[in-house]
Amino acid sequence: MVDNGAAYRSGSLQGICARLGISLIYCRPYTPESKGKIERWHRTFRDQFLTELDTRRIRDLDDLNARLWAWLEQVYHQRPHGGLEGLTPLFRYQQDLPRIRSLGTQAAHLDALFYHREARRVRKDGTVSYLGQFFEVPYALVGKTVTLVVDAHAGRVVSVESAAGEDLGRATPLDREANVHRKRHQPGAADTAVEEPADSTSLVEIAHKKYYGEDEQ
Numbered sequence: 001m002v003d004n005g006a007a008y009r010s011g012s013l014q015g016i017c018a019r020l021g022i023s024l025i026y027c028r029p030y031t032p033e034s035k036g037k038i039e040r041w042h043r044t045f046r047d048q049f050l051t052e053l054d055t056r057r058i059r060d061l062d063d064l065n066a067r068l069w070a071w072l073e074q075v076y077h078q079r080p081h082g083g084l085e086g087l088t089p090l091f092r093y094q095q096d097l098p099r100i101r102s103l104g105t106q107a108a109h110l111d112a113l114f115y116h117r118e119a120r121r122v123r124k125d126g127t128v129s130y131l132g133q134f135f136e137v138p139y140a141l142v143g144k145t146v147t148l149v150v151d152a153h154a155g156r157v158v159s160v161e162s163a164a165g166e167d168l169g170r171a172t173p174l175d176r177e178a179n180v181h182r183k184r185h186q187p188g189a190a191d192t193a194v195e196e197p198a199d200s201t202s203l204v205e206i207a208h209k210k211y212y213g214e215d216e217q
Contacts, residue, residue, distance in 0.1 A: 001025045001035050012116045012152075019113045020106070040083070044076070115158060116150040127174055130157050134174040141168060 002008040004026055017024040027034040049071050058064050077090035084092045106113060120128040126139040130148060135157040137146065146168060147161040157171040 001027055004029055015117050116152045118148045120148050121145045135171040136174050137171050138169040
Protein backbone atom coordinates (compact mmCIF):
# COMPACT_ATOMS: atom_id res chain seq x y z
CA MET A 1 0.00 0.00 0.00
CA VAL A 2 1.31 3.45 -0.96
CA ASP A 3 0.10 7.02 -0.73
CA ASN A 4 -1.05 9.21 -3.61
CA GLY A 5 2.20 11.06 -4.33
CA ALA A 6 3.18 11.64 -7.94
CA ALA A 7 6.01 9.09 -7.75
CA TYR A 8 3.56 6.35 -6.76
CA ARG A 9 1.06 7.32 -9.45
CA SER A 10 3.65 7.21 -12.21
CA GLY A 11 3.28 4.87 -15.14
CA SER A 12 6.79 3.55 -14.47
CA LEU A 13 5.92 2.21 -11.02
CA GLN A 14 2.63 0.80 -12.26
CA GLY A 15 4.45 -1.01 -15.07
CA ILE A 16 7.12 -2.42 -12.75
CA CYS A 17 4.50 -3.77 -10.35
CA ALA A 18 2.53 -5.29 -13.22
CA ARG A 19 5.60 -7.09 -14.58
CA LEU A 20 6.40 -8.46 -11.11
CA GLY A 21 2.80 -9.48 -10.43
CA ILE A 22 2.46 -7.03 -7.53
CA SER A 23 -0.87 -5.40 -6.71
CA LEU A 24 -0.40 -1.65 -6.32
CA ILE A 25 -2.89 -0.39 -3.72
CA TYR A 26 -3.41 3.30 -2.96
CA CYS A 27 -4.62 4.52 0.41
CA ARG A 28 -7.40 7.07 0.68
CA PRO A 29 -6.17 10.68 0.59
CA TYR A 30 -5.43 12.27 3.97
CA THR A 31 -5.70 8.98 5.89
CA PRO A 32 -2.18 8.20 7.17
CA GLU A 33 -3.64 5.71 9.64
CA SER A 34 -4.53 3.41 6.73
CA LYS A 35 -0.83 2.74 6.29
CA GLY A 36 0.18 2.90 9.94
CA LYS A 37 3.01 0.35 9.62
CA ILE A 38 4.77 2.52 7.06
CA GLU A 39 4.27 5.69 9.09
CA ARG A 40 5.64 3.94 12.21
CA TRP A 41 8.73 2.90 10.26
CA HIS A 42 9.29 6.50 9.16
CA ARG A 43 9.17 7.61 12.80
CA THR A 44 11.62 4.93 13.91
CA PHE A 45 13.94 5.81 11.04
CA ARG A 46 13.95 9.48 12.02
CA ASP A 47 14.25 8.93 15.78
CA GLN A 48 16.77 6.10 15.84
CA PHE A 49 18.83 6.48 12.67
CA LEU A 50 18.83 10.07 11.46
CA THR A 51 19.22 11.57 14.92
CA GLU A 52 22.18 9.27 15.66
CA LEU A 53 23.91 9.82 12.32
CA ASP A 54 27.31 11.53 12.53
CA THR A 55 27.26 13.55 9.31
CA ARG A 56 30.93 14.46 9.71
CA ARG A 57 31.78 10.89 8.71
CA ILE A 58 29.59 10.86 5.62
CA ARG A 59 31.58 11.55 2.47
CA ASP A 60 29.15 10.34 -0.18
CA LEU A 61 25.98 8.35 -0.80
CA ASP A 62 27.83 5.04 -0.46
CA ASP A 63 28.90 6.00 3.06
CA LEU A 64 25.32 6.85 3.99
CA ASN A 65 23.93 3.62 2.54
CA ALA A 66 26.61 1.55 4.30
CA ARG A 67 25.60 2.99 7.63
CA LEU A 68 21.92 2.48 6.93
CA TRP A 69 22.41 -1.21 6.12
CA ALA A 70 24.57 -1.68 9.21
CA TRP A 71 21.90 -0.10 11.40
CA LEU A 72 19.18 -2.24 9.84
CA GLU A 73 21.08 -5.50 10.29
CA GLN A 74 22.60 -4.85 13.70
CA VAL A 75 19.90 -2.79 15.42
CA TYR A 76 16.47 -2.58 13.81
CA HIS A 77 16.11 -6.21 12.70
CA GLN A 78 17.38 -7.54 16.04
CA ARG A 79 15.34 -5.41 18.47
CA PRO A 80 12.05 -6.85 19.88
CA HIS A 81 9.05 -4.85 18.70
CA GLY A 82 5.98 -4.18 20.82
CA GLY A 83 3.69 -4.27 17.79
CA LEU A 84 5.01 -7.75 16.95
CA GLU A 85 4.18 -9.20 20.38
CA GLY A 86 7.81 -8.97 21.46
CA LEU A 87 9.26 -10.60 18.35
CA THR A 88 12.09 -9.05 16.37
CA PRO A 89 11.31 -7.82 12.84
CA LEU A 90 13.77 -10.36 11.43
CA PHE A 91 12.18 -13.33 13.22
CA ARG A 92 8.67 -12.21 12.25
CA TYR A 93 9.75 -11.89 8.63
CA GLN A 94 11.25 -15.38 8.66
CA GLN A 95 7.92 -16.80 9.83
CA ASP A 96 6.33 -15.65 6.58
CA LEU A 97 9.03 -16.98 4.25
CA PRO A 98 6.87 -19.97 3.12
CA ARG A 99 4.28 -17.48 1.86
CA ILE A 100 6.70 -15.44 -0.23
CA ARG A 101 6.41 -16.02 -3.97
CA SER A 102 9.70 -16.69 -5.73
CA LEU A 103 10.53 -14.76 -8.90
CA GLY A 104 11.68 -17.98 -10.55
CA THR A 105 13.20 -17.41 -14.00
CA GLN A 106 12.36 -13.69 -13.74
CA ALA A 107 15.18 -13.30 -11.23
CA ALA A 108 17.72 -13.62 -14.07
CA HIS A 109 16.22 -10.54 -15.73
CA LEU A 110 15.50 -8.45 -12.65
CA ASP A 111 17.20 -5.30 -13.96
CA ALA A 112 15.14 -5.41 -17.15
CA LEU A 113 11.92 -5.65 -15.15
CA PHE A 114 12.76 -2.34 -13.46
CA TYR A 115 13.65 -0.51 -16.68
CA HIS A 116 11.23 2.27 -17.59
CA ARG A 117 9.04 2.11 -20.68
CA GLU A 118 8.42 5.03 -23.07
CA ALA A 119 6.34 5.03 -26.26
CA ARG A 120 7.98 6.47 -29.39
CA ARG A 121 7.34 6.49 -33.12
CA VAL A 122 10.28 5.26 -35.22
CA ARG A 123 11.51 7.96 -37.61
CA LYS A 124 12.10 7.45 -41.32
CA ASP A 125 15.83 7.02 -40.73
CA GLY A 126 15.26 4.14 -38.31
CA THR A 127 15.93 6.11 -35.14
CA VAL A 128 14.06 7.10 -32.00
CA SER A 129 14.80 9.96 -29.61
CA TYR A 130 15.13 9.91 -25.84
CA LEU A 131 16.28 12.85 -23.70
CA GLY A 132 17.68 14.62 -26.75
CA GLN A 133 19.69 11.59 -27.89
CA PHE A 134 19.01 9.41 -30.91
CA PHE A 135 19.17 5.63 -30.98
CA GLU A 136 19.08 3.28 -33.95
CA VAL A 137 16.51 0.49 -33.84
CA PRO A 138 15.71 -2.30 -36.31
CA TYR A 139 14.93 -0.64 -39.65
CA ALA A 140 11.89 -2.85 -40.18
CA LEU A 141 10.17 -0.79 -37.46
CA VAL A 142 10.19 2.49 -39.43
CA GLY A 143 6.88 4.31 -39.07
CA LYS A 144 5.67 2.12 -36.22
CA THR A 145 5.02 3.11 -32.62
CA VAL A 146 7.21 1.06 -30.28
CA THR A 147 7.95 0.92 -26.56
CA LEU A 148 11.46 1.93 -25.56
CA VAL A 149 13.03 -0.09 -22.75
CA VAL A 150 14.98 2.58 -20.87
CA ASP A 151 17.71 2.40 -18.25
CA ALA A 152 16.70 5.65 -16.57
CA HIS A 153 19.78 5.81 -14.34
CA ALA A 154 22.17 5.57 -17.30
CA GLY A 155 19.95 7.68 -19.55
CA ARG A 156 20.06 5.18 -22.40
CA VAL A 157 17.67 3.08 -24.44
CA VAL A 158 18.42 -0.62 -24.09
CA SER A 159 15.96 -2.19 -26.52
CA VAL A 160 12.50 -1.84 -28.03
CA GLU A 161 9.32 -3.79 -27.37
CA SER A 162 5.86 -4.07 -28.80
CA ALA A 163 2.88 -2.82 -26.81
CA ALA A 164 2.40 -6.42 -25.65
CA GLY A 165 5.97 -6.64 -24.30
CA GLU A 166 7.45 -8.65 -27.19
CA ASP A 167 11.16 -8.01 -27.75
CA LEU A 168 11.70 -6.24 -31.09
CA GLY A 169 15.47 -5.84 -30.98
CA ARG A 170 18.27 -3.76 -29.56
CA ALA A 171 18.75 0.00 -29.62
CA THR A 172 22.21 1.48 -30.19
CA PRO A 173 23.37 5.11 -29.88
CA LEU A 174 23.36 6.85 -33.25
CA ASP A 175 26.83 7.47 -34.71
CA ARG A 176 26.22 10.61 -36.75
CA GLU A 177 29.72 10.67 -38.22
CA ALA A 178 29.49 7.11 -39.49
CA ASN A 179 26.02 7.70 -40.87
CA VAL A 180 26.49 11.11 -42.51
CA HIS A 181 27.03 9.62 -45.99
CA ARG A 182 24.70 6.68 -45.50
CA LYS A 183 21.96 6.47 -48.11
CA ARG A 184 18.69 5.71 -46.40
CA HIS A 185 16.47 3.02 -47.86
CA GLN A 186 12.82 3.98 -48.23
CA PRO A 187 10.51 1.04 -47.50
CA GLY A 188 8.17 0.31 -50.37
CA ALA A 189 5.50 -2.18 -51.32
CA ALA A 190 8.11 -4.83 -52.15
CA ASP A 191 9.44 -4.70 -48.60
CA THR A 192 6.22 -5.87 -47.05
CA ALA A 193 6.67 -9.36 -48.49
CA VAL A 194 10.10 -9.82 -46.92
CA GLU A 195 10.29 -10.73 -43.25
CA GLU A 196 13.49 -9.35 -41.74
CA PRO A 197 15.00 -10.29 -38.39
CA ALA A 198 13.91 -7.80 -35.74
CA ASP A 199 17.42 -7.44 -34.34
CA SER A 200 19.03 -6.28 -37.61
CA THR A 201 19.83 -2.55 -37.71
CA SER A 202 22.24 -2.66 -40.66
CA LEU A 203 20.98 -1.95 -44.17
CA VAL A 204 23.91 -4.02 -45.43
CA GLU A 205 22.64 -7.07 -43.54
CA ILE A 206 19.11 -6.47 -44.78
CA ALA A 207 20.33 -6.28 -48.38
CA HIS A 208 22.48 -9.39 -47.90
CA LYS A 209 19.58 -11.48 -46.70
CA LYS A 210 17.32 -10.23 -49.48
CA TYR A 211 19.96 -11.05 -52.12
CA TYR A 212 20.98 -14.48 -50.81
CA GLY A 213 17.69 -15.44 -49.24
CA GLU A 214 16.72 -18.01 -51.86
CA ASP A 215 20.20 -19.59 -51.92
CA GLU A 216 20.25 -20.03 -48.13
CA GLN A 217 16.96 -21.91 -48.02
